Amino acid sequence: MGLHSQVVIAIALVICMSMTTLGYWVNAYIRNVEVESAADASAVYMNIIIEPMLRDVERNGTLPSRIELQLDELLMRHTHETAIEAAVIWWQDGTVAYSTDKRLTGRQMSSAQLDAAFGGQVVAELMENLTDHGTRRQERLGQPLLEIYMPLRDRESGLVTAVGEFYQNAAELQAQMNRVASRIWGVVGLTTALMLTLLILTASRARRIVRAQQDELRHRLDMSQQLARQNADLRQTAETAKLEAIKVNETLLTRIGADLHDGPLQLLGLIVLRLSGLPSGRAEDAAAACERQKTAELATRTMQELRNLAYGLSIPELDGLTVSETLSLAIARHESQTGTTVSQRLGELPDHLSEPAKICLYRIVQESLNNAFRHAGGRGQQVWAETRNGEIKLVIRDAGPGLQPEAAKAPQGGNGMPGLGLPGLSRRLQTLGGNLDATSEPGRGTTITARLPVEAG
Numbered sequence: 001m002g003l004h005s006q007v008v009i010a011i012a013l014v015i016c017m018s019m020t021t022l023g024y025w026v027n028a029y030i031r032n033v034e035v036e037s038a039a040d041a042s043a044v045y046m047n048i049i050i051e052p053m054l055r056d057v058e059r060n061g062t063l064p065s066r067i068e069l070q071l072d073e074l075l076m077r078h079t080h081e082t083a084i085e086a087a088v089i090w091w092q093d094g095t096v097a098y099s100t101d102k103r104l105t106g107r108q109m110s111s112a113q114l115d116a117a118f119g120g121q122v123v124a125e126l127m128e129n130l131t132d133h134g135t136r137r138q139e140r141l142g143q144p145l146l147e148i149y150m151p152l153r154d155r156e157s158g159l160v161t162a163v164g165e166f167y168q169n170a171a172e173l174q175a176q177m178n179r180v181a182s183r184i185w186g187v188v189g190l191t192t193a194l195m196l197t198l199l200i201l202t203a204s205r206a207r208r209i210v211r212a213q214q215d216e217l218r219h220r221l222d223m224s225q226q227l228a229r230q231n232a233d234l235r236q237t238a239e240t241a242k243l244e245a246i247k248v249n250e251t252l253l254t255r256i257g258a259d260l261h262d263g264p265l266q267l268l269g270l271i272v273l274r275l276s277g278l279p280s281g282r283a284e285d286a287a288a289a290c291e292r293q294k295t296a297e298l299a300t301r302t303m304q305e306l307r308n309l310a311y312g313l314s315i316p317e318l319d320g321l322t323v324s325e326t327l328s329l330a331i332a333r334h335e336s337q338t339g340t341t342v343s344q345r346l347g348e349l350p351d352h353l354s355e356p357a358k359i360c361l362y363r364i365v366q367e368s369l370n371n372a373f374r375h376a377g378g379r380g381q382q383v384w385a386e387t388r389n390g391e392i393k394l395v396i397r398d399a400g401p402g403l404q405p406e407a408a409k410a411p412q413g414g415n416g417m418p419g420l421g422l423p424g425l426s427r428r429l430q431t432l433g434g435n436l437d438a439t440s441e442p443g444r445g446t447t448i449t450a451r452l453p454v455e456a457g
Contacts, residue, residue, distance in 0.1 A: 004210075008203045015195050023188035027181050031126075034180070035146065038173050039124030043150035046164055049074060050089070051152050059091050059161055062106050063098050071098055083169035085145060089152075090114060090163045097162065117149035117163040124148045126170055146170040242431045247356060271299050318358045323349040323385075323392065326358045330365040331383055340378030342369060347386030350454055357452060360428050361394060364436070367425055368396035368448040376400020380445060387454065391434070394450040402440040422448070 053070060057063060063071070075084055089098040094108045113123045125147045146168040151160040318326055324346045331342045353361075365383060372381050380399025385392060426436040434452035 004203060004207045008199065011199055011203075012196055015199065016192060019188050019192040019195070023185055026188075027184050030180055030184065031177055034173065034177055035124050035126050036122075038146060038168075038170075039122050039148045039150070042146075042148055042166065042168055043122045046084075046150060046166060047152060050164060051155065054089075054152065054162060055155070060093065061091075061095065061097070063089070068098055072100075075100065083172075084166055085169055086167040088165040090165065092118060092161065113147075113149045114163055114165075117151050117165075118160055120151050120160055122148065122150050126174070144170040144174045146173060318355060318362065321358065322351045323353050323358065323361065326353075326362050327365055327383065327385055327394070330362045331369070334366065334369040334373075338369075338373050338378055340373060340381060342381040342383055344382070345384035347384070349385060349387055349392060353454075357432055360425070360432060360434075361392070361450070361452065364394060364425050364429070364448070364450050365396060367422060371422075371448075372396070372398035372400065372446070375402075376445065390454055392450075392452045392454060394452070396448045397445060399445045402442045402444065402446055 050071070053067060053074075054063075057067060062068075071087075071089075075087055086100045087098070088096055088100070088104065090109075091097050094110050094114070096104050096107050096109065099105050113125075116123050127145055127147055148164075148166045148168060150164050150166070152162040152164055153159060154161050318329075321329065327346060327349075328344070331344055334340070335342055369381060369383070372378060376398040377400065378398075380397065382397040383395070385394045387393075422436065422438055429436050429450060429452065432452060433455075434450060436451075437449045438446065439449075440446040
């Protein structure tokens with residue numbers, strides 16, 4: 001059962017229970033009003049007829065025989081008009097002064113209805129048979145009876161001096177109340193049916209609206225998921241493009257290094273050889289010989305600078321190397337090129353990492369050690385790395401005077417070795433999801449800290 005059906009059934013049950021309760025309450029209220037109205041009318045009628053007969057009678061014991069006979073004749077004569085089936089007259093001390101059932105005359109009885117009637121109230125009750133009066137039960141099967149306790153007041157003082165108990169045939173009253181009850185339940189049923197119909201129509205319309213909104217939300221969800229997939233594909237494409245850009249950049253640097261080595265370096269080498277191999281002529285003066293010697297030395301230094309440049313631009317093959325081996329290779333090449341010593345401490349590092357990530361780590365060590373050699377003369381060079389909290393942490397320190405702001409931007413080291421620049425390396429590291437920090441204090445050296453997520457590889 002769906003939520004719509006559950007809600008409709010729950011509200012329908014509430015409506016039916018509420019309307020049923022309302023119907024019972026209205027029916028009971030009207031029933032009581034009709035019974036009280038009938039009792040009041042009978043009480044007024046009987047009080048007008050009976051009270052004058054008791055005016056000069058002493059209010060204790062039984063009635064005199066002549067008064068009793070008059071009451072018998074009166075009740076028998078007015079039975080058709082009043083539908084009185086039985087009657088009892090009580091004195092204030094509870095003595096039955098008169099009763100159509102002669103066996104009750106003279107007895108003393110009490111009841112809550114009798115007390116209420118002596119208090120001035122008209123008490124009425126619709127019942128199927130007569131009430132018990134001690135040892136006597138007067139039965140009237142098949143006919144409803146209206147039991148009425150009415151106070152009989154003295155005309156002069158207005159005090160209640162006696163109570164009359166009458167049992168009136170209530171067949172017509174019962175039929176009238178049944179007709180009224182039928183009308184009440186008809187109205188309640190019709191109202192309930194209209195409310196249920198309105199409920200069903202409203203619930204059906206609400207269900208259609210909800211379904212339309214659900215379809216719209218589902219359509220938007222599908223579109224959102226489709227856009228999310230497209231964004232993921234675009235993000236993956238962008239990441240791939242970034243990695244490809246790094247590879248293309250490294251390939252370009254390697255090609256430039258190779259072109260420098262195979263082109264200008266070879267020509268400069270040939271120039272140096274030719275300058276060194278020229279014979280000294282007599283006609284050549286001392287100044288020309290000195291100038292030729294200086295030119296040969298300048299060409300040699302230029303060739304060395306270009307060789308260092310080509311050496312720095314090219315990168316060794318890192319395929320198949322672990323992270324520790326990659327970092328160790330960068331350190332070893334720096335030591336070989338500069339003749340300095342680097343203290344290294346490599347902790348637990350991943351064995352496998354992508355080629356762009358390993359190249360980035362290699363370049364960071366290369367650039368940072370080049371800066372250390374340039375500014376600190378290679379003093380206190382340290383490299384340590386480890387994996388911590390899902391990322392590779394790489395730290396390079398030196399014991400120099402501190403890194404100047406322009407040093408991070410310099411494309412080339414003071415020793416002639418190439419420098420890629422820390423800002424460029426920082427951007428490359430950010431492309432892979434990492435970051436790079438450089439801290440330096442005058443006279444206390446420089447510390448370069450790089451962090452690279454392991455999943456970047």
